[in-house]
Amino acid sequence: MAEKTLNDLFLDTLKDIYYAEKQILKTLPKMAKAAGSAELKAGFEQHAEETEGQVERLEQIFEMIGKPARGKTCEAILGIVEEGKEIMTEYKGTDALDAGLASSAQAVEHYEIARYGTLKSWAQQLGLNDAVKLLDQTLQEEIATDKKLTQLAEAQANKKAA
């Protein structure tokens, strides 16, 4: 077997985040349904749409490197989503629910920020310039979503919960 290289790391991580995005796509509608405030609900719905575009970008990158678009179980996102589900159950019907939901969503965003940051940096190193552009677009979206969640939480959800 040939020694594993940065190309393998790039592909493994691409599969990891592809799996993660699909899990997130399944989870966001549940979070939107659970959310109490109209703004948070709309935020999750909008991010679900954005996530569909992010999945398409990943599929374009798989195509660029001549590999089938396939996910690989991502234990990290499963753990993060599991914790979000616990909050949905334990805080159901309380004034603290939205603060908990926003916090769960930010844990998801930060996982994505870490992975897309790494993928972008590896794509640069590998000279995959078109992939760099796509990865950066998604990275900027995730950073913006995280900021928006902080604003929503601080302006509303945390105050309501206190």
Added chain:
Amino acid sequence: MAEKTLNDLFLDTLKDIYYAEKQILKTLPKMAKAAGSAELKAGFEQHAEETEGQVERLEQIFEMIGKPARGKTCEAILGIVEEGKEIMTEYKGTDALDAGLASSAQAVEHYEIARYGTLKSWAQQLGLNDAVKLLDQTLQEEIATDKKLTQLAEAQANKKAA
């Protein structure tokens, strides 16, 4: 049973990150041992020391709110650490190992950045001003560690891996 509030969310998340920090404390020496470059090795060792201080800060906060310092299983960190272990095994002895290790460490940092950011914001809302200061100290350390990992990866590990 009384309805759960922001105080409960704060305590639950404090327990979550306390458990996570203890897992990270166990994992960092393994990552330091595995790392190929002296700089990355030193970075992990230094971050292990820093993490000990972060655990102490969490214990101070438990004391401030009059609760015993106890962790609560954090599925997210278990998943993130598990993925890091996979990389250590699959890329052992390759030139790509350090790039993979740095990337795993950044996933850990981003989980912490998300949680400490939330805890700080909730502590502000709850008027726990001394806790805000401690949480912000740790948050700034995690952000600095993440930046340092990006620099190390881009200056060395990714180049070596390519």
